[in-house]
Amino acid sequence: MTDKTIWEPLRRELDRWQAAGRVARFWLRDDDAIEPTPALETLLALTDENKIPLTLAVIPGLTGEALAVRLAEEAGVSVAVHGWSHTNHARPEGKKQELGGDRPAAVMLGELGEGLRLLQQLYPTRFLPVLVPPWNRIDAGLIPALPGLGFAALSVYGRAKQDGPVPLLNTHVDIIDWHGTRGGRNEAELVAELVAELDARFAGSDEPIGVLSHHLVHDAAAWNFLSALFAATGRHPAAHCSAAPALLKP
Helix, strand or coil, rough: CCCCHHHHHHHHHHHHHHHCCCEEEEEEEEEEECCHHHHHHHHHHHHCCCCEEEEECCHHHCCCHHHHHHHCCCCCCEEEECCCCCCCCCCCCCCCEEEECCCCCHHHHHHHHHHHHHHHCCCCCCCEEECCCHHCECCCCHHHHHHHHHHCCEECEEECCCCCCCEECCCECCCCCCCCCCEEEHHHHHHHHHHHHHHHHHHHCCCCEEECCCCCHHHHHHHHHHHHHHHHHCCCCCCCEEEHHHCCCC
């Protein structure tokens, strides 16, 4: 069960937004989708029940028709390009990365172009021309070439920097404890991060707050957090969960 007092700081912050006549925008990105699974069914049911638009970052080189058929009936789901095969090409001492290191740029861009074309074919009505680099890392030298491949935006982690070669639609709050339990993070810490992101935007930034999940590794804590988040924001007039395609429109 969720302790409702944990969510009071978020409610108070949203009350501040409401008093100022403002609405905070959120969006949800879930990574590593490949095929239909019980965990994906849980995520789809949870987002559908709460009317939360969902962006699934799908791994092109590992997916196929089964996922496309399953998602065909999900009107609230959009599909982004999650690299090519989610393969780590970094040196042993480096951070995991598919789109970087010593690999030739032409090879990486070729994979990305193929991934974009494949998902565009599989999801003609749900495809979102957004690149989600595996592990949220990409060699800076590749980014200027993304529009030429057909990408409209890049989605990584952290607050967006201005004036880049391609628009950013980033995530900011990762619900998974990757360096500890590899399940859901502490609920109070996540609420504090959401409040910090809201506070930073109250000063004037209109960047939507991206929540990042990974359905394949969710434990009870992760599912409970998402349920509580959807309830807390869904009932508040100063919070709106947006569909990623709408956030890309000028």
